Amino acid sequence: MIEYEAVIGLEVHVELSTESKIFCACPTAFGGAPNTHVCAICSGMPGTLPALNREVLRYAIRAGLATNCEITRDGKFDRKNYFYPDLPKAYQISQLYLPVCRNGRIEIGEGKNKKTIGIHEMHIEEDAGKLVHDPEGNCTLVDYNRCGIPLIEIVSKPDFRSADEVTDYLERLKTTLQYIGVSDCKMQEGSMRADINLSVRPVGREELGTRTEMKNMASLKAISRAIEAETKRQISRISAGKPIKQQTRRWDDDKGVSFSMRSKEDAHDYKYFPEPDLLPLRVSDGMIEEIRREIPELREARRARYIKELGLPEYDADILTSSFPLVRIFERTAGICGNAKEASNWIMTDLLKLLKDEQVAPEDMHFPEDSLGKIIRMTSEGVINRSVGRRVLTELFGSDTDPITYVKDNGLAMVSDQSVIETAVDRAIRENEKAVADYLCGNPKSLQFLIGQAMRHLRGKGDPQSVQKILFEHLEKRR
Amino acid sequence: MIRMTDIHEAPPEPASIGAEQIEYLEQLARIRLSGEEKERTARDLSKILDYIEMLGELDTEGVDPLSHPVTTEPVFREDKAVNDDRRDAMLRNAPEHKDGCFKVPKTVE
Numbered sequence A: 001m002i003e004y005e006a007v008i009g010l011e012v013h014v015e016l017s018t019e020s021k022i023f024c025a026c027p028t029a030f031g032g033a034p035n036t037h038v039c040a041i042c043s044g045m046p047g048t049l050p051a052l053n054r055e056v057l058r059y060a061i062r063a064g065l066a067t068n069c070e071i072t073r074d075g076k077f078d079r080k081n082y083f084y085p086d087l088p089k090a091y092q093i094s095q096l097y098l099p100v101c102r103n104g105r106i107e108i109g110e111g112k113n114k115k116t117i118g119i120h121e122m123h124i125e126e127d128a129g130k131l132v133h134d135p136e137g138n139c140t141l142v143d144y145n146r147c148g149i150p151l152i153e154i155v156s157k158p159d160f161r162s163a164d165e166v167t168d169y170l171e172r173l174k175t176t177l178q179y180i181g182v183s184d185c186k187m188q189e190g191s192m193r194a195d196i197n198l199s200v201r202p203v204g205r206e207e208l209g210t211r212t213e214m215k216n217m218a219s220l221k222a223i224s225r226a227i228e229a230e231t232k233r234q235i236s237r238i239s240a241g242k243p244i245k246q247q248t249r250r251w252d253d254d255k256g257v258s259f260s261m262r263s264k265e266d267a268h269d270y271k272y273f274p275e276p277d278l279l280p281l282r283v284s285d286g287m288i289e290e291i292r293r294e295i296p297e298l299r300e301a302r303r304a305r306y307i308k309e310l311g312l313p314e315y316d317a318d319i320l321t322s323s324f325p326l327v328r329i330f331e332r333t334a335g336i337c338g339n340a341k342e343a344s345n346w347i348m349t350d351l352l353k354l355l356k357d358e359q360v361a362p363e364d365m366h367f368p369e370d371s372l373g374k375i376i377r378m379t380s381e382g383v384i385n386r387s388v389g390r391r392v393l394t395e396l397f398g399s400d401t402d403p404i405t406y407v408k409d410n411g412l413a414m415v416s417d418q419s420v421i422e423t424a425v426d427r428a429i430r431e432n433e434k435a436v437a438d439y440l441c442g443n444p445k446s447l448q449f450l451i452g453q454a455m456r457h458l459r460g461k462g463d464p465q466s467v468q469k470i471l472f473e474h475l476e477k478r479r
Numbered sequence B: 001m002i003r004m005t006d007i008h009e010a011p012p013e014p015a016s017i018g019a020e021q022i023e024y025l026e027q028l029a030r031i032r033l034s035g036e037e038k039e040r041t042a043r044d045l046s047k048i049l050d051y052i053e054m055l056g057e058l059d060t061e062g063v064d065p066l067s068h069p070v071t072t073e074p075v076f077r078e079d080k081a082v083n084d085d086r087r088d089a090m091l092r093n094a095p096e097h098k099d100g101c102f103k104v105p106k107t108v109e
Ligand SMILES: [Zn+2]
Pocket: A021, A024, A025, A026, A037, A038, A039, A040, A041, A042, A043, A148
């Protein structure tokens, strides 16, 4: 029985989060009615000229520095020619010969499973438009809003041997790119997508097998399943003595199988040549140093600081720094409520539970950054009690409503009026003679039950300390 | 995506363009030429190649490759978005459109 291993390389496309497109001033905002973020330049009208967005080069260099790449000093753009409706100019401006960054690396794994994944190169290019099949007219509809959005393509070396290594790398790459602010890496909006090159070979053999490619994968789960299925498919073919064809395959995640895509003949002859409409790039030492200074504290350093300076438990620091949107909301929340531990507790217990229940990734969370801080502050100032706070968080999650206004408008402020609490306590005692008797016989659980009943009469808004105090006094009077 | 290695593996193109080469280019460029146009294009392209070939006679030993004749510093555009939405005017250039999109023959995925 021959043992096989998979050899996997990744090409990851990441949309840069600039405000405008790479060669024109059209907005890069996601969504928008079809073809409303399009001008004469990005729709490829004759006679127009591209003008490079300064931030695109800076972001690409920042991404390269954060992944230990060498930065190319004298770069240029090349023209990749192909005729397809998603590309109105019939060429894509890309970088073939002198990519902006080369020879980087990312560490994956923990402890003795630590491993370095090499980055072969990182190049800048423009995104293409979106094609939508129209079953009604049996035709294809083209939307150029995405056309000209700046991308970096990060090409790894074929250093992966398993789906787990690939997802670990993608998670870390995503975290790093989010930390340095070059991309939001929202896989569900397509701002991060991966092409997977995979071949198998007997363990111990140096020579690579024939590889297949799966393009435009946009979910970690799908990537992981696709790698496992493709590895199995190739091994079973080889074991049965059948050849592997070099081809592009499309992964159908619902069915859990991949299909060979009809290959466009000659699809790989792009007739590259230097882009004549753009001047060569020149990157100075000064520019690199300036960009290096802009790189914020990355995950490992931040994690250590949270533990050492803020006194957070290791586990909490680990989770909070795992994604930059969480870092942002944590730091903002701690800033507003003035208590890092309290902010961390609320995020670790309540916010993460909400994200999990709603199946939302932190970067896809639609929740104003100062909302949680305001809720915590209201609880610590005694405006609302903690359970109302939790309720406000749940109800406002995914909404733009200000929590302070929400508490006011819905009358959720804590009831601390003694006479109102006394009425509720009286009623709880009157209606639950048995629990009262149990308490007087020494069953402490009955006290919790009676507090719950009194709280219920206060519609959950009672000041818990006052409720407990008044109830206790009333019960003791009955002894 | 294409790699440097793929480029090196591509067969060198013949100096003179034949019928086969023209058909290949037709496919790549998604155009259809008539018999007479094919012949004329082959002749023109061969002449152009011969002309460019003259550069091969020069001794370029020790000369750095030049990717652009202009040597001034690149000019950047600042990252400011301006939404110049003129969709309807733009769609008027298209033979067909539907729901704000360009309508094209069905593409095979
Ligand atoms: Zn544009």
